[in-house]
Amino acid sequence: xxxxxxxxxxxxxxxxxxxxxxxxxxxxxxxxxxxxxxxxxxxxxxxxxxxxxxxxxxxxxxxxxxxxxxxxxxxxxxxxxxxxxxxxxxxxxxxxxxxxxxxxxxxxxxxxxxxxxxxxxxxxxxxxxxxxxxxxxxxxxxxxxxxxxxxxxxxxxxxxxxxxxxxxxxxxxxxxxxxxxxxxxxxxxxxxxxxxxxxxxxxxxxxxxxxxxxxxxxxxxxxxxxxxxxxxxxxxxxxxxxxxxxxxxxxxxxxxxxxxxxxxxxxx
Numbered sequence: 001x002x003x004x005x006x007x008x009x010x011x012x013x014x015x016x017x018x019x020x021x022x023x024x025x026x027x028x029x030x031x032x033x034x035x036x037x038x039x040x041x042x043x044x045x046x047x048x049x050x051x052x053x054x055x056x057x058x059x060x061x062x063x064x065x066x067x068x069x070x071x072x073x074x075x076x077x078x079x080x081x082x083x084x085x086x087x088x089x090x091x092x093x094x095x096x097x098x099x100x101x102x103x104x105x106x107x108x109x110x111x112x113x114x115x116x117x118x119x120x121x122x123x124x125x126x127x128x129x130x131x132x133x134x135x136x137x138x139x140x141x142x143x144x145x146x147x148x149x150x151x152x153x154x155x156x157x158x159x160x161x162x163x164x165x166x167x168x169x170x171x172x173x174x175x176x177x178x179x180x181x182x183x184x185x186x187x188x189x190x191x192x193x194x195x196x197x198x199x200x201x202x203x204x205x206x207x208x209x210x211x212x213x214x215x216x217x218x219x220x221x222x223x224x225x226x227x228x229x230x231x232x233x234x235x236x237x238x239x240x241x242x243x244x245x246x247x248x249x250x251x252x253x254x255x256x257x258x259x260x261x262x263x264x265x266x267x268x
Contacts, residue, residue, distance in 0.1 A: 005159070005160060005161065005162050005171075005174070006162070007149070007162045007163060007164055007165070009165070010024070010147045012024055012025065012147055012148045012149075014027065024144050024147045024148070025144040025145075025147075025148060027144075028140040028141055028143065028144035029067070029068075029137075029140075029141070031140055032136055032137030032140045032141065033060065033063070033064050033067075033137075035136050035140075036060075036063070036133040036134075036136050036137060037056065037057075037060050039132070039133050039136060040056050040059075040129060040130075040132075040133050041053060041056055043129050043132055043133070043195065044056065044129065046195070046196070046201070048201065048202075049129075050121055050122050050125035050126045050129065051119070051121050051126055051129075055119055055121060058115065058119065059111075059112070059115045059119075059126075062111035062112070062114065062115045063108055063111060063112075063130070065107070065111060066104070066107030066108040066109070066110060066111030066112075067104045067107060067108055067137070068104075068107075069107050070100075070103045070104045070105070070106050070107015070108065070110070071099035071100055071101070071103050071104030071107065072091070072092065072098070072099060072100075072103070073091075073103055073107070074099075074100030074101075074102055074103010074104060074106065074107070075098040075099050075100040075103060076091055076098075077103070078100055078102065078103065078243055078247060079098070079100060079229055079231065079232060079243060080098065080231055083231070099141075101138070101141075101219075102244075102247040102248075102251075105251070108130070108134075112126065112127060112130055122204065124204035124205040124208065124258070125201075125204045127204075127205065127208040128195070128200075128201065128204060128205065128206070128207035128208050130208070131191060131207050131208040131210070131211035131212075132188075132191045132192060132195050132207065132211075134187075134211060134215075135183060135184050135185070135187040135188035135191065135211075136184070136188065138179075138180075138183040138184045138187070138215075139180050139183070139184025139185060139188070140184075142176045142177070142179045142180035142183065142184060143176070143177075143180055145176040145179075146174065146176035146177055146180070149164045149165045149166055149167070150166070150176075151175065151176055151226065151227075152164040152166075152167045152172045152173070152174065152175060152176065152226075152227055153172045153173025153174060153175035153178075153225045153226050153227055154172060154173055154175075154225060154226065154227050155170050155171070155172055156171060156172060156173050156225075157171070158171075158173065160173065160174060161173065161174075162174050167227075172227065173225040173226070175222055175225045175226035175227075178222045178225060178226075179218065179219070179222045179226075182218035182221065182222060183215055183218045183219065183222075186214075186218065187211065187214045187215060187218065190210070190214060191207055191210065191211060191214075194206070194207050194210060195207060205258035205259070205261065206258065206259055208255075208258055209254070209255040209256065209257070209258030209259035210255070210259065211255070212251045212252065212254055212255030212258070213251070213252055213255035213256065213259075215248070215251065216248035216249075216251045216252045216255070217252075219244050219245070219248050220244075220245050220248055223242045223244045223245050224240075226242075226244075228242050228243075229242075229243065
């Protein structure tokens, strides 16, 4: 095997001043938050928007809180529970890395439900708008994973293979870029098309359900190229099932329900 592509070797730390370091990973979260906010303001300009600009600003706080707390706690519970059970003081050491999309999704879902209930905003219609925004953060997060040289793929002799700094001497799939393409760009284009060029907005929950299924399918595909987490490896003695795939199953079920649920044409 030989690497056909050169890993760019971007320093994960953009700027370091004494003990303070500004990392690309942190900037990805901030950029996703601001760009998502801006895109949501654009989306609600469409006829029949479920909320106001002021409500979007209020929701932005709950979205960030849900992403950070949910993402971190999801990683602790789903991916490294035994370690954090022995070292509970490290649970909130975010600078050490370790975030879970599925945990972040649950956190944002709960934050969205709370916000909608408190602000009297129709939950499913608002969830459709949030779903359109989510791929922006997914794309930036996966690019940050790539810059960090983490969550790389399995060994490959593909011309797309790269030798990652912590991945050994042989080329591996740049699975972070695969995920950025499918979960980020692909889902963004699909959901934007549904929102602007179809009647999907008149069927609350359809866009959100499409996001859940689209993400799960994308993640399941890419998991076949991505190296399993070292502390978990494959699940239950198999040589194919990963935690990412397992956690995507309930998302598909919820997505199917939202798309085909009874009374789905009711503007909730």
